[in-house]
Amino acid sequence: MQIGLRHVGARHVSPSRPRRVVMPLLTPRAKLVRLSVLASALVLTLIAGACAGSLRLPPGQVIRVLLHPQAQGLVHEIVWQLRLPRVLAAAAVGGGLGVAGAMLQMLFRNPLVDPYITGVSAGAALAACFGLVYGVTFTLIPTLAFAGGLICAGVVAWIGMAGTGNNNLRLVLAGVAVSALASAVITLLLLWRGAQNVSLLGWLAGGIQTQSWRQAGLVAAYLAAGLAAAFLLVRDVNLLRLGSSAAAGFGLPVEQARLRVLVVASLITAACVAASGIVGFVGLIVPHAVRRVLGGDARWLLAGCAFAGSSLVVTADLLARSLVPPIEIPLGVLLAFVGVPFFLAIASRPVDV
Amino acid sequence: MSDAVLKAADVSFAYGEQAVFAGLSLGVRAGRLVALVGPNGSGKSTLLRVLAGLARPGSGRVEAATRPALVVCGQTPPPDVTPRELAAYALSARRAAWVWRTQPQDESAISQALQRCGLAGYAQTPVSLLSAGEVQRAWIACALVVNARILLVDEPTAHLDLRFAVEVLELLRELTANGVAVVAALHDLTMAARFAHDVALLAGGRLSCGPPEEILEARALSEAFGVRVTTHRHPELGHVVCLPG
Numbered sequence: 218m219q220i221g222l223r224h225v226g227a228r229h230v231s232p233s234r235p236r237r238v239v240m241p242l243l244t245p246r247a248k249l250v251r252l253s254v255l256a257s258a259l260v261l262t263l264i265a266g267a268c269a270g271s272l273r274l275p276p277g278q279v280i281r282v283l284l285h286p287q288a289q290g291l292v293h294e295i296v297w298q299l300r301l302p303r304v305l306a307a308a309a310v311g312g313g314l315g316v317a318g319a320m321l322q323m324l325f326r327n328p329l330v331d332p333y334i335t336g337v338s339a340g341a342a343l344a345a346c347f348g349l350v351y352g353v354t355f356t357l358i359p360t361l362a363f364a365g366g367l368i369c370a371g372v373v374a375w376i377g378m379a380g381t382g383n384n385n386l387r388l389v390l391a392g393v394a395v396s397a398l399a400s401a402v403i404t405l406l407l408l409w410r411g412a413q414n415v416s417l418l419g420w421l422a423g424g425i426q427t428q429s430w431r432q433a434g435l436v437a438a439y440l441a442a443g444l445a446a447a448f449l450l451v452r453d454v455n456l457l458r459l460g461s462s463a464a465a466g467f468g469l470p471v472e473q474a475r476l477r478v479l480v481v482a483s484l485i486t487a488a489c490v491a492a493s494g495i496v497g498f499v500g501l502i503v504p505h506a507v508r509r510v511l512g513g514d515a516r517w518l519l520a521g522c523a524f525a526g527s528s529l530v531v532t533a534d535l536l537a538r539s540l541v542p543p544i545e546i547p548l549g550v551l552l553a554f555v556g557v558p559f560f561l562a563i564a565s566r567p568v569d570v
Numbered sequence: 571m572s573d574a575v576l577k578a579a580d581v582s583f584a585y586g587e588q589a590v591f592a593g594l595s596l597g598v599r600a601g602r603l604v605a606l607v608g609p610n611g612s613g614k615s616t617l618l619r620v621l622a623g624l625a626r627p628g629s630g631r632v633e634a635a636t637r638p639a640l641v642v643c644g645q646t647p648p649p650d651v652t653p654r655e656l657a658a659y660a661l662s663a664r665r666a667a668w669v670w671r672t673q674p675q676d677e678s679a680i681s682q683a684l685q686r687c688g689l690a691g692y693a694q695t696p697v698s699l700l701s702a703g704e705v706q707r708a709w710i711a712c713a714l715v716v717n718a719r720i721l722l723v724d725e726p727t728a729h730l731d732l733r734f735a736v737e738v739l740e741l742l743r744e745l746t747a748n749g750v751a752v753v754a755a756l757h758d759l760t761m762a763a764r765f766a767h768d769v770a771l772l773a774g775g776r777l778s779c780g781p782p783e784e785i786l787e788a789r790a791l792s793e794a795f796g797v798r799v800t801t802h803r804h805p806e807l808g809h810v811v812c813l814p815g
Contacts, residue, residue, distance in 0.1 A: 466640035
């Protein structure tokens, strides 16, 4: 990747051939500065998210209310009971999808992989459809989706890891096949029973539905555990990124490491899908964008993806509920409008993992 | 064989029903460079993986005095990785997963390894800007940095022109002077004769091992590779030169 490099002239010239000596532009200090910028951007978007809505609140007032959690009043109620859980849920989903996407792209060494390649979204959607069609109460849908997502990811992992040969390719193919089968069953269900089921369609389109503290807390706690596990896998991911034979040569138990990364990424994705339905593009574009800012080392990349993914989804959710009030644009739809041009712009330049 | 640091005794390996080799025995002593040669598909890479402990042999035993490092050359690392980072990753595989920072003693090990591989000036240069030979040497530096006493290298000269190939093989030969045992899978028989202490010819599931002039013999090579091979002597250096026809 030549971007972000600066030629500083030949310092050492061997007698027989001209040499280029190139220094990487990104020192650890520069990366730290950039990571801090991403973190600050997240704080700003969180505050903006708490300000925006059908009743627009000035940022100063929101910050005052946030600093005094014990106070009373209408604004206090709006910020603490309505806006904050929703904004935090959006941040959790965005951060989770960003990190899971980055992990999977490094695991598969494939820039086109997104968190849903593992079959998680298809399984979750299928389970949610069954639940809604058979009249399961809506509060149980996320749990069902989570279980369905994990089962599908498990099937994909099982097919992908079995046998010898190119496991990466087999995993991707298994993900595509399982997702296709699940989509077919969903279509059948929709034709048969679900045409009148608006909540199901809304869920499939993806969105941070009005979240209570209980829901938001559950998702946040779950994702915190997933992210902690992800950060324990940073070393594995960094080694797998070099290719499995190199990683094995260095002494990494490659198959176990691949399974660990896949399981943790699936868990994170399943939690995100359970909280928000299928929010596309975040897990695909965030790692690409952050890689350009912070480089490919997972130590920086995963942290950057957590911040950037959170900011992106909080901003998108903010737009989704404030562009044409009182209608809420589904988050997945909005992200596709933002994400596709961005993705095409990225795809027109050289892509690395 | 008794003072060998890496020993394989009666080792066999099969992919499913397909036997790759059977009943192989090999002993590598410290400070020796063994060139593993043989036709494509004869199982050189598989044998290296078995010797490295990464593939379990169907039968037989592999004993290594210390943990061997396997370097598979010819792979391109992600383009933004620098040789220093690559070496640091190699070290990280031997640390606890939650230790992210490179330790101070590791820093000096990395510098030394890069120095020995002639990469000191390019430690911070992304591999996308390095030549193929430099990338190859960066992989070898990864084995040095973990202080491997047994080094298994798969095709260290793949994709390299003559100059870089010589550079890499000279580096491997230098390592043996420090007591490292090296097994390198090579395709160029003359290079093997020039640089290796011993040659192991793997063909038809059988391994014959010995000094280059014994193993690199016209009839055996012709049989192994399925083309007529003649052997000659280098007029000045005296090593075997293998030529087709």
